[in-house]
Amino acid sequence: MSGGVVDQVRSGLATRLQALREHEGGTRDGSDPEELHQMRVSVRRMREMLRSARSFLDREHSEPLRNELGWLGRALGPVRDLDVLLEHLREQTAEMPEQDAAERLLAGLDAEHERARADLLAALDSDRYRALLDWVEEASRELPARESDAGDDGGSELRDLVLRQFGKLRKDVGKLPDDPPDDRLHALRIRGKKVRYTAELAEPALGKPIKRLIKATKKFQDVLGEHQDACVAEQRLRDLAAEADAGAAFVAGRLVEREQLRKADRRARWPGAWDQLVEAEKGVRRGPR
The missing domain is CATH 1.40.20.10 (CHAD domain)
Known part of the structure; x- marks a missing residue:
């Protein structure tokens, strides 16, 4: 029953869940933007595994999980997008003589970043987040396949x-x-x-x-x-x-x-x-x- 594909999805979920957990501490700390980037990538890849293989999966189980991972991705996204934007703009203004003016220009983005960080941390502290991690861990072991007559190695x-x-x-x-x-x-x-x-x-x-x-x-x-x-x-x-x-x-x-x-x-x-x-x-x- 398309075991090769479904086994790859389960294995991929386990790998990406481990990566997500490894980068959660750095994401909470916020000192290295790469930590959040890697955490967000892990979420995106899990979602895409479930989407790509959905014709082989029991969608009553896989689609709700994919949707919930979408919630987490949306919680991580604003801070990551602002990290990228602010890093780039600060690189561009680093050698400009108008440093004070540049800082005034970017002050609004800095404030927006702080608000987004507060929302991100609230999401990571929520019962919803902890339940999602448990859900992914269970799926990495037991995600059901769709009934099928296919029987190759995937x-x-x-x-x-x-x-x-x-x-x-x-x-x-x-x-x-x-x-x-x-x-x-x-x-x-x-x-x-x-x-x-x-x-x-x-x-x-x-x-x-x-x-x-x-x-x-x-x-x-x-x-x-x-x-x-x-x-x-x-x-x-x-x-x-x-x-x-x-x-x-x-x-x-x-x-x-x-x-x-x-x-x-x-x-x-x-x-x-x-x-x-x-x-x-x-x-x-x-x-x-």
């Missing part, structure tokens, strides 16, 4: 999952206009992330071709992720400038120009990353060599 089924997810990405790329709007490129990044996480689920069964696909997908994600980061930064800077004094608004204007250059650069680079990803997918389709 390798071909896992390959099919990856290729099906890639097919959705290819379809989305094919529908793009010559100069895609920002939100369409962001949607591609999200779709690419689903390909990567599905491939990671399949990696133990499929080996080197999948590893090459994961590497190429990460590069594709990174280019489009930096494009999206620039889009977000530009808009946030415009919002901050609208309420800032003249000096802080001047700094915001300079930063907006830099974000526009970053966007243009990533727009020029993403098609090349896509071509490399297409080549990697061909290797998965051919199978091990």
